[in-house]
Amino acid sequence: MDLHDLKKDIFKIAYPYIKNRLNVALSIGIISQDQEATFTFGGSNFMLEEKPYIYEVGSISKVFTTSILGEMMQEGKIHIDDSIGKYFSEIPDNHPVTLKRLANHTSGLPGIGVLKNIYNLFDAQTPRDPFCQYSLEETIHYFKTHTDEPKIKFRYSNVGMGLLGYILATTLHTDYETAIKQRLTDPLNMPNTFISIPSDQAEAVLQGYTVLGHKKSPLQMNDFMAAGAIRSTVNDLLKFMSVHLSDENLGYTLTHQATETFSEHMGIGLGWLLEDNIIWHNGSTKAFSSYLGFDKTQQTGVVVLSNYRSPILATNPGQIGKDILKLLQV
Template identity: 40%
Template sequence: MSVNRTTNIEQAVERIVQPYVSKRKHAVLSVGILRGGERLVFGFGDLRPFGAVSCDHLIYEIGSITKVFTTSLLALLIAEGALRPDDSIGKFEPLLPGNHPVTLAHLATHTSGLPGYPVFKAWRNRFDKSQHRDPYCHFTLQEALSYLQNVPPGKVGRKFRYSNEGTGILGRILAGWLGTDYETAIARRLCVPLHLPDTGITLTLEQQARMVPGYAGKDVQRPETLLRDYAGAGALRSTLNDQLTFLSAHLGDHPNDELCHDLLVSQQAYGRHSKTISVGLGWIIDERGKFVWHNGSTHGYSGFMGFHQDRSFGIVVLSNYRSGLLSDSVDRIGLDLLDLLKKP
């Protein structure tokens, strides 16, 4: 990439990011671009509290980008022939019949029949404090499995309903099939072979020192997000450096060629969101814009990862703020960057 081209990108990134950062007092934003084998990294906000730590080694909660790690694990096992996308989840969950209509692909594409936002259940949960429920999950694990026991077959595979519980159950199934817990399964099959030393759930003391405090609303500091039952839906923490390396594997630009090839399984369309948007294993595929993406947010963090369908470039944005429904977001930044990089 030429010097002039790099300078122009730096200026454009600054222009795209500044409206977001200027409205958030404690914002620490890490932005990364992969293009033509080159990695560009940008940090915004006050980095002084972190000493000599560069922006690409700061640790954030990545929220639902965790889901792409979960579905990438599924893709590896499918590519190896160990599992099939149409395997019934009844093969793995003893509470469900062996021929249950919901498959692993249904969980990965949010088409299992689990409701995205069960209004009546959410209202009831406000008055029921007797049971633990993971953040952003309306069903306990037992409740979700009970719901699946009775889901009408006609509802399965027909409609996209974004479900934290569904991907969480998928992560639980995959880890159980591998004979371990979710964090260990991700570490062994993805983090170690891809060399992602700062991606996980449990942090060392040194990693805790690099964790950026999370915020929401009007600069209110928020507690860490802990998921007990549905780790595969959003429990991972990571750095921009690790996320760019993970993305490089999906772009086919990582030294582990075999793993790169196996991850292609996740980028195939297995379901539909709408007329112009299909769903891979975890990935959302915008067929009109020709890009693939996923985002994530927790109590005090948000992130965006996306790449062009021809895998020529990709971007990652990590923020220590959870955005409100009507406020500027990392999604806007991510989409603007994807549009920027399409230009010659």
């Protein structure tokens, strides 16, 4: 079957999302066995991708981070059970939070707290990244003063993943942005994937829109880029996903193995969420939303990128992606 024959079926899946978004650019990439295809929709129209459409991919950045983690584990540069105290002199050497706990969101770091949000409003001088309640200095202080075994089994943390990326880059004697380039985008030939926007690619970076359709300025993160600062295209993410699908990189494969199980059908590896046979992650910034998921047993995968932030309880790129994966089932 030619994957382009699925265009009408994919359009039916995507239409409830795109029909009321006047400025939407929705890019979809699919892999099935050894075939690939991409589709981009603008409003109710099918668009030819004459130039790369570059999106903020939000928390899909996290599985870039853990892909580097897996490679460094495979190379023996770090160990998954290393205490974070090994990497910060202010934190006890035997601190119970490990790199694995940062990678699978079991570090015990607080979630979004109302009181901390209020405090942050009156402390504008402390630099904090978007979607992160703590600065790097505050995070180190938190672990310095909280030295007990974390009691929370799972609590999603941008700060925890951001700290992991900081540790990995420091271990590589570089910064996170350079680590992504050296470890991922250059080796995988992903020329339109980056954090800082190059001047010669600025025109390809899409304008992003809020849930209500208001324009937002481009995302900027500093200390915790590893949590969500990456920009990319559907074609670049297909390259990234195909390596994960193929198991040709043993470090990447390490990240797919369950480290915590929440139910019969749900668990988490290193960064990746595991749902039955689907390995996936989604992403959202103030003006973009995204999904990347694949099924190694079926050798299928899908990437969905949108230049709108999606409402939680409405059709979104995650639901679109899961519906397309069902469509691709043999």
